[in-house]
Amino acid sequence: MTAMDAHNAASTPPLSRRTERVAGSLIREILKVTQRLEVISFAGGLPADDLMPKLDFAALHGDPRQYGASEGEQPLREAVAARLAGLGLACDAEQVLITSGSQQGIDLVGKLFIDEGSPVLLEAPSYLAAIQAFRVYGAEFHGLRLSEDGIDPEALRQAIARRRPAFVYLIPTFQNPTGYCYSEANRRAVAAVLDEAGVPLVEDDPYRDLAYGPAERTPICAYLRRAPWVYLGSFSKITAPGLRIGYLAASPALFPWLLRLKQASDLHSNRISQAWLARFLEGEAFERHLANLAGVYAERRDTMQASLQRHFSGLAQWRLPDGGLFFWLRLSGECDTLAALQIALASNIAFMPGDPFFPLAEQRYPALRLNFSHAAPADIERGVARLAQVLGECIEPGRLTPGLAA
Amino acid sequence: MTAMDAHNAASTPPLSRRTERVAGSLIREILKVTQRLEVISFAGGLPADDLMPKLDFAALHGDPRQYGASEGEQPLREAVAARLAGLGLACDAEQVLITSGSQQGIDLVGKLFIDEGSPVLLEAPSYLAAIQAFRVYGAEFHGLRLSEDGIDPEALRQAIARRRPAFVYLIPTFQNPTGYCYSEANRRAVAAVLDEAGVPLVEDDPYRDLAYGPAERTPICAYLRRAPWVYLGSFSKITAPGLRIGYLAASPALFPWLLRLKQASDLHSNRISQAWLARFLEGEAFERHLANLAGVYAERRDTMQASLQRHFSGLAQWRLPDGGLFFWLRLSGECDTLAALQIALASNIAFMPGDPFFPLAEQRYPALRLNFSHAAPADIERGVARLAQVLGECIEPGRLTPGLAA
Incomplete structure (x- = not known):
């Protein structure tokens, strides 16, 4: 040897x-x-x-080389908040956290909510990398039957009463893997059940801009009036995954926790990618x-x-x-x-x-x-x-x- | 309202x-x-x-826009392995994992080793963001008294016997915050104690290239013969922190676990930064x-x-x-x-x-x-x-x- x-x-x-x-x-x-x-x-x-769009780093605003804010670059946070407002999800740039891909948003949600044995409700089937990430933290899963129009609100109500989940994880728009899209009635009914129970919703929405015909796409988070929420978004599917930039928006009681966990995870996300994205989102080219x-x-x-x-x-x-x-x-x-x-x-x-x-x-x-x-x-x-x-x-x-x- | x-x-x-x-x-x-x-x-x-070096993304090898490998870009892994070999830490590119800043390496180490109440030995004082990240996972800390030449190997032996730590976290070279640098004799003695106990060493080494005179800088990991190890490195201090690229190298039994945890955390690190770094490390300019x-x-x-x-x-x-x-x-x-x-x-x-x-x-x-x-x-x-x-x-x-x- x-x-x-x-x-x-x-x-x-x-x-x-x-x-x-x-x-x-x-x-x-x-x-x-x-x-x-x-x-x-x-x-x-x-x-x-x-x-994928051509990446041109020649004329970025500012100098992205130094350490940056854990929250993310302010112009990008503002662009994201403006887009979310356009979807009906009124939120402030101060509620937006730029993440290292939306996978990091999923991981931060797991870190925030899940202890060993914490119940989590999600669609069956659901996104496999979310299942993996939540499982690492010790989630006990309870699957909600999924049909073309969404999940059954009454079944959700009963599952919440029985399981008392830490949160409900849903992908209501062009769901992964099924491609199903919740109807407006179903979105409103699901929001009402969550509001009644006060259970947090984690809504994962990476495909929403890839619609091939008319489809209901208002985030369920937009219909919530009381329940805490985390909305996860991604630039990977609509720009370039190699940039590794996603984002989350969260209700005010959850945001500071997610920010601190982000800081402990990787300080902040790549600033060059953020600067390029902020500029790309500004223009008509996007x-x-x-x-x-x-x-x-x-x-x-x-x-x-x-x-x-x-x-x-x-x-x-x-x-x-x-x-x-x-x-x-x-x-x-x-x-x-x-x-x-x-x-x-x-x-x-x-x-x-x-x-x-x-x-x-x-x-x-x-x-x-x-x-x-x-x-x-x-x-x-x-x-x-x-x-x-x-x-x-x-x-x-x-x-x-x-x-x-x- | x-x-x-x-x-x-x-x-x-x-x-x-x-x-x-x-x-x-x-x-x-x-x-x-x-x-x-x-x-x-x-x-x-x-x-x-x-x-900080000028970032020029005009002539990168390959196209960094698509999804990449969780391990990191192969040219960068090879460049890192070659540099580590130059320090006496013989390791293969297959043992190198590119991370989103070395803070992510610290977080992955916490995720790998720490349950609620897991004992962790570290220098007192030590790097505050490592303390924070390990604490989130539930570490119970036991501080090792630090002098200008390092830690007392006999005190380490006794602390290991008493505490049975999940791992020992050390910053032997230009320690943060003290700036102390372990002597060669101390490095060898610490390695011998860890080998005897079979306790994993996590060695954090972000400052090693910033030496202002002759100083002992061989990683303690290089002296280990039996104990598992994780070596954490950073490009933030010597290139540009906004790139968010660090790396770890690990003994073969630990590497696959760290890789899977990396995948669940953010899939992979920013490819544009990796491509730029791989090219920068190649040249004499570095x-x-x-x-x-x-x-x-x-x-x-x-x-x-x-x-x-x-x-x-x-x-x-x-x-x-x-x-x-x-x-x-x-x-x-x-x-x-x-x-x-x-x-x-x-x-x-x-x-x-x-x-x-x-x-x-x-x-x-x-x-x-x-x-x-x-x-x-x-x-x-x-x-x-x-x-x-x-x-x-x-x-x-x-x-x-x-x-x-x-």
């Missing part, structure tokens, strides 16, 4: 109980595979490479960029819809999403989607198995999530066709899931 | 027990005040504004920049030393630091340094009171930390003179501290 071997031979010391809840690396493994050029990936929620993005993604969605209709009609049920980045396919029979993924990857096709999106194993049904924003249109048709072949051999048609049989 | 008032009127809901340990906002308050141009600030560890920085900071240190000798000789004891960014002044009598800070701020002088650097209240002695890198030389003399006046009126000379009386 060399000195370096000895140096690196240490076994694992005692770690926090938290680490027992740290999930494996499925997403990272998938993303690694999808970096191979020959792979057609429907796995991640990646923007199209050729549609609105033009959003319109262009929605136009191209709507075409890709339609391309994938046509391919799915050609190849998946007997294999799955799905709904055409009105926005966002994903199709959610509910398979027509039992299927080990993790095993199917390995076979698909061997044919250079990547997708996200449905399992990790379910907070509780007993609520799972066989499903998969397909992204349509990143692959080129020609690859979408080829990839969907090949994927249908793989799944055709993996699905056990004799064993329909109860939800579909009904 | 308007609708917006009602919307924002919610009281605080139940939060995690963690929040009971979240410290107030002293640093943030001080940093806010120091943004006023008329304030001479010795408070933060800020690089000199005019010495070594020239370091030499220039050390030269200018050495002059500022000497300026502050002369001012302190002129104005503080009866008020405090201190040691000329061989590197880093700070003087640590041990006051010659009892003093409420937080009250003194308020008075100093009213005269437009900022400094860091010593109190928050002590993990345990009972180990405190009256002290303050003065930064010499950020203020211009003329301001150093003016500021130190004015500060001496303020402290002269706050120190109670009749009540000498035991440490000084001895």
Whole structure:
């Protein structure tokens, strides 16, 4: 054994109980595979490479090199507050915290609310990286059944009464993974239940600007009158994820806590990205960029819809999403989607198995999530066709899931 | 009450027990005040504004806009591993994790190791933002007495036996706040104690490149043969803090856990900053920049030393630091340094009171930390003179501290 071997031979010391809840690396493994050029990936929620805005750092306001404020850069906070006001979510720039991607907002929410065993209500299925982050802090999940119009307010009321959750986590607009969008009536009813109970709402809204037709998009936070709230936003899907900038807005009683936790986590977010974004949001180019993005993604969605209709009609049920980045396919029979993924990857096709999106194993049904924003249109048709072949051999048609049989 | 008032009127809901340990906002308050141009600030560890390298993003390798790897950009990981090898810390690029500032490395260490009540050994005094971050996770601190040559290895051995700490956190090179630098003999002895006990070492090393004369700087991690380790590094002090890029290297048993926690915290760090840094580290300009920085900071240190000798000789004891960014002044009598800070701020002088650097209240002695890198030389003399006046009126000379009386 060399000195370096000895140096690196240490076994694992005692770690926090938290680490027992740290999930494996499925997403990272998938993303690694999808970096191979020959792979057609429907796995991640990646923007199209050729549609991200050009980053030009030549003429930023001010000097972004020195330490900055934990709150974020004031011009960017003000731009975010103005956009939120435009959505009906009246809030002050002082309630906006710039985060290192909206994933950091999710992590700060977990840090703020969750002790070991804290109950958390969320949609089933829900965003897998939020499930992972909350689980690390010790959340006990209780899944709310999700339909195309949202969640059942009465079921929410009962779940709150029974579970007394630390907060409710919802993605009401172009939900991840299902693409569902809550109706206005459902948003108002959910807000009323939360107000009555005084339970905090954490609303995650990264897809709202990617709408491919008319859709209700007023944040549920905007309807709240009494319940505390945290609204999470992202620039990753509509500009460039490499900038790692998201934001949150929060009701005044929660904001100071989130700010202090942010300071302890990374002091503040990248100032160069913030300065560039503040300038980009100012100009007309931003609105033009959003319109262009929605136009191209709507075409890709339609391309994938046509391919799915050609190849998946007997294999799955799905709904055409009105926005966002994903199709959610509910398979027509039992299927080990993790095993199917390995076979698909061997044919250079990547997708996200449905399992990790379910907070509780007993609520799972066989499903998969397909992204349509990143692959080129020609690859979408080829990839969907090949994927249908793989799944055709993996699905056990004799064993329909109860939800579909009904 | 308007609708917006009602919307924002919610009281605080139940939060995690963690929040009971979240410290107030002293640093943030001080940093806010120091943004006023008329304030001479010795408070933060800020690089000199005019010495930060010019950021030029025009010719980066590759396209940094898309999602990236949680591990960090490979060229930067390789550059970091090569630099660490040059320090005697043999490690592979696969053991390097790029973080959003080294503060994130500290936070990830807390997340990895600390449950409520987990014992942590560290120097007394130690870095206040590490104390804060570890406290949020529930650390129970046990302070190790620090002298100019390091900590007493026998005291470390006994504290480990008595406390069974989750890890030992040390800043052996130009320690923050004291500026002390462990001798080679002490580094080797500390490593031997840790190896014998198999207790993890977390070594924080943000100042190592800012040396103003010959000083022992081999990381203690390099001497370990068996104990697990995490080495934390920063680019903030030697390039530009606004980039928010630091790194950690870890022994193989710890690395995968830190990587997964990083992924759950913010997916990955800013890619534009990483790409710029990878290119800057490649060139000769980087070594020239370091030499220039050390030269200018050495002059500022000497300026502050002369001012302190002129104005503080009866008020405090201190040691000329061989590197880093700070003087640590041990006051010659009892003093409420937080009250003194308020008075100093009213005269437009900022400094860091010593109190928050002590993990345990009972180990405190009256002290303050003065930064010499950020203020211009003329301001150093003016500021130190004015500060001496303020402290002269706050120190109670009749009540000498035991440490000084001895």
